[in-house]
Amino acid sequence: MALQESEHQIGLTNFVERHGFQLPAVYSDFAEEYTAATTAVGIHDATYMGRLKATGEDGLDLLNRMSTNKVDHLDAGEGAVTVLTTDRGRIVDVLGVVNQGDHVILLTSPGRQQAVTDWLDKYTIMEDLVIEDVSSDTAMLALVGPNTVKLLGLDSTELSQDSLTVQTVQVGGTEALAVEQPLGTLSRYWLIVAQAAAAGLWQHLTGDGAVPLGANAMDAVRITFGVPEYGPELGEPYNPLEAGLIGSVDFAKGCYIGQEVIARLDSYKKVQKYLVSLSFDADADISSGDELLLDGQPVGMVTSVAPEPSGGALRGLGYVKAANTSPGVRLDVAGSEKSSVEIVALAQPYGPPKD
Numbered sequence: 582m583a584l585q586e587s588e589h590q591i592g593l594t595n596f597v598e599r600h601g602f603q604l605p606a607v608y609s610d611f612a613e614e615y616t617a618a619t620t621a622v623g624i625h626d627a628t629y630m631g632r633l634k635a636t637g638e639d640g641l642d643l644l645n646r647m648s649t650n651k652v653d654h655l656d657a658g659e660g661a662v663t664v665l666t667t668d669r670g671r672i673v674d675v676l677g678v679v680n681q682g683d684h685v686i687l688l689t690s691p692g693r694q695q696a697v698t699d700w701l702d703k704y705t706i707m708e709d710l711v712i713e714d715v716s717s718d719t720a721m722l723a724l725v726g727p728n729t730v731k732l733l734g735l736d737s738t739e740l741s742q743d744s745l746t747v748q749t750v751q752v753g754g755t756e757a758l759a760v761e762q763p764l765g766t767l768s769r770y771w772l773i774v775a776q777a778a779a780a781g782l783w784q785h786l787t788g789d790g791a792v793p794l795g796a797n798a799m800d801a802v803r804i805t806f807g808v809p810e811y812g813p814e815l816g817e818p819y820n821p822l823e824a825g826l827i828g829s830v831d832f833a834k835g836c837y838i839g840q841e842v843i844a845r846l847d848s849y850k851k852v853q854k855y856l857v858s859l860s861f862d863a864d865a866d867i868s869s870g871d872e873l874l875l876d877g878q879p880v881g882m883v884t885s886v887a888p889e890p891s892g893g894a895l896r897g898l899g900y901v902k903a904a905n906t907s908p909g910v911r912l913d914v915a916g917s918e919k920s921s922v923e924i925v926a927l928a929q930p931y932g933p934p935k936d
Contacts, residue, residue, distance in 0.1 A: 595607060597796050597797075599629060599691075599796050600629040600691030600692055601629065601691070601692060602628070602629045604626070604629075604795065604796040605793075605795045605796065606795050606796050606797050607795040607797055607798070608792075608793040608794070608795050609792075609793070611795075611797055611798055611801075611888075611889050612889075612891075613792065614792055614793070614794050614795060614797075614798035615798045615801050615802065615891050617726060617791075617792035617794070618725045618726050618767075618792075618794055618798060618799075618802045619726065619767065619802065619805075620726065620727065621726050621727070621728050621790070621792070622724060622725070622726035622727070622728040622729050622731075622732050622790065622791050622792070623724070623725050623726055623791060623792045623793070623794040623798065623802075624722055624723070624724055624725075624783065624786050624787060624791035624792065624793055624794060625722065625723040625725065625793075625794040625798075625799050626720070626721075626722060626723075626779075626783070627721045627722060627723040627771065628716075628719075628720045628721050628722075628779070629691045629692075630688060630689070630690070630691055630716075630721055630771075631687075631688065631689030631690065631691060631692065631693055631694035631697070631714070631716050632686065632687070632688060632689070632694075632714075632715050632716045632719055632721065632773065633686070633687040633689060633694055633697065633698065633712055633713065633714055633715065633716075634684055634685075634686060634687075634712070634713045634714075634715045635684060635685040635686075635687055635701075635710060635711070635712050635713075636683070636684045636685075636710070636711045636712075636713070637708065637709035637710035637711055638709045639708035639709045639710050640684070640685045640710050641653045641655060641678075641680060641685060642708070643701065643704070643705060643708050643710055644663065644676075644678055644685070644701075645834070645837070646836070646837055646838075647665060647700075647701065647704055647837055647838050648663040648664055648665050648666070648676065648837055648838075649663055649664040649666060649821055649826070649829055649830040649831065649837060649839075649840075649843065650662065650663035650664070650743065650829045650830065650831050650834070651831045651834040652678050655678070655679075655680040656680060657680050657681060657682035658680070658681075658682075658746060658747055658748060659679075659680055659744075659745070659746060659747075660677060660678050660679035660680060660686075660744065660745030660746065660747060660760070660762075661677075661678055661743055661744055661745060661829070662675065662676070662677055662678070662743040662744075662745070662762070662828075662829040662931050663675075663676055663678055663829055664676070664821045664826055664829055664830070665697065665700055665838075666820070666821065666837075666838060666839030666842075666843065667817065667838065667839055668838055668839055668842075669839065669842055670820045670821075670839040670842030670843045670846065671816075671817040671818070671819065671820055671839070672815050672816055672817060672819055672820065672821060672824065672826075673696065673697070673700050673817070674689055674690050674693045674696065674697050674700075674811065674815075675690065675811070675815060675826065675829070676688065676689060676697065677745055677760070677762055678745075679745050679747045679760055680747075681747060686747070686758075686760070686773075687712075688760070688762075688771070690810070690811035690815065691811065692811075693811060694714045694716055695714070698712050698714065704838070717776075718775070718776065719773050719774065719775060719776060720773070720774055720775070720776050720778075720779035721771055721772065721773050721774075722771070722772045722774070722779065722782065722783060722786070723769060723770070723771055723772075723794075723799075724769065724770045724772065724786070724791060725764060725767060725768070725769045725794065725799075725802060726767065726768060727767070727768055728790075729768045729769065729770050730768065732786065732789055732790065732791060733750060733752065733759060733770060734750075735748075735750070735759070738761065740761060740763060741828075741932055742763050742765070742766065742828055742929075742930065742931045742932035743828045743829045743931035743932055745760055745761060745762045746760070746761045747759065747760045747761070750772075752772070752782060752785060752786065753781070753782065753785030753786075753789075754781075754785075755774060755778045755781055755782045755785065756774070756778075757772040757773060757774045757778075757782060758772070758773040758774070759771070759772055760772075760773065764802065764803065764806055764808055764930075765806030765807050765808050765930050766806065767802070767806050797888040797889060800885075800887060800888055801887040801888060801889065801891055801896070803885075804885050804886070804887045804896050804897060804898055805858075805887060805891060805896045806930070807825070807856075807858045807898065807926065807928035807929070807930055808928075808930040809824055809825065809826075809856060809884075809898065809928065809930065810885065813869060813884040813885045813898070814856055814884050814885065814898055814900075819900075820839075820842070820843060820846065820852075821843060822843060822846055822847060822852045823852055823853070823854055823855060823856065823900065824856050824928075825855065825856040825927060825928040825929045825930060826930070826931060827847075827929065827931075827933070827934045828929055828930075828931030828932035828933060828934065828935070829931040830843065830934075830935075831935060832844060832847065832934075832935070833935075852903055853902065853903055854881065854900045854901060854902050854903055855900070855901060855903055855906045855927055855928075856884075856898060856899070856900055856927070856928040857881075857898070857899060857900075857901050857906050857924045857925070857926065857927055857928055858896065858897075858898060858924070858925040858926050858927075858928050859883065859896065859897040859898065859899050859922045859923065859924060859925060860894050860895070860896055860897075860922065860923045860925050861886075861894065861895040861896075861897065861920065861921070861922050861923075862894065862895070862920070862921075863890040863893055863894055863895055865895060865914075865917075865919075865920040865921075865922075866914075866917055866919070866920050867883060867886055867895065867897065867914055867917070867920055867922070868883070868886060869883055869884055869885055869886055870882065870883065870884075871883045871914050871915060871916070871917075872914070872915035872916075873899060873901060873912040873913070873914065873915070873922065874912060874913040874914070874915055875905055875910075875912055875913070877913075879915070880901055880902045880905045880912065881899055881900050881901030881902060881905070881912065882899055882900055883897055883898075883899040883914075883922070884897075884898050884899050884900060885897055885898040885899075896925075897922070898928060899922075901924065905924075906924060906927060907924065908924055908925060908926050909923065909924065910923070910924045911923050911924075912924070
């Protein structure tokens with residue numbers, strides 16, 4: 582981990598395993614970290630995310646023909662979120678695609694670099710495209726919160742939730758690639774730097790007021806803002822419409838792998854379940870994997886639970902049968918007479934359907 586040495590230096594001992602990395606669960610205080618990320622600015626070491634470099638004239642064209650969103654129109658400095666799907670319309674991975682002019686950056690889910698590379702290689706025949714995994718050569722920090730733009734000294738932008746922008750920035754004498762990608766409706770910048778520069782960049786940003794975010798706070802922010810993660814909510818068991826990724830599906834762009842299945846599900850309203858944001862009482866005994874009931878009948882499952890209360894209530898994500906996903910619907914938890922959940926909203930991290 583890029584910052585593990587400096588973390589040990591400040592005496593952190595409470596580490597948790599995430600995506601094959603050891604991360605601090607809490608740096609100082611969970612509530613303070615969560616508040617910083619949602620009202621000011623927090624910083625998180627996200628080096629565990631995958632970073633691929635795609636070089637060749639046919640990169641964007643191939644991605645456009647293989648994934649759900651339109652990306653072949655992206656100019657240098659522009660990006661979009663798109664989904665690679667199987668021929669059955671199931672999720673291979675959700676990608677951040679950023680055009681840097683002479684190459685394309687692909688941001689993958691943690692540990693999915695090789696799977697994405699293999700999937701693209703499978704369909705690369707005569708195309709000019711070379712994919713390199715640069716994850717181990719770089720570090721990636723996440724700046725999260727409404728004050729991120731101010732901290733970086735950048736101009737404020739109005740992005741749709743499935744859009745990305747990229748620019749080179751100088752922060753405390755360190756050059757970093759700043760990729761703007763909202764976390765649901767919350768501002769977020771990825772800062773990609775050389776491994777050797779990460780600790781210095783971290784120290785500079787925390788000195789300027791960014792609050793370090795442990796794994797618990799980042800989990801809570803992700804879940805509260807309705808953003809699914811590969812494993813609990815994303816992967817081949819699910820299709821993009823179930824997972825709330827409809828904002829990164831362009832139904833007018835033409836064919837891609839899995840397009841017929843996804844278009845049919847949408848046209849004939851055949852989606853069987855949806856990812857929803859959930860709210861529970863702070864003292865509820867609820868865990869990922871718990872079955873959700875309506876009138877004693879199973880209608881869904883909890884997939885993620887925020888590790889600690891925020892604002893007096895626990896938040897979570899889960900899949901629920903389509904007929905039962907209206908906000909305000911209350912569901913019981915199997916095996917717990919005292920615990921119930923309320924559906925807050927459909928989880929749509931990349932926005933609603935495109936016009």
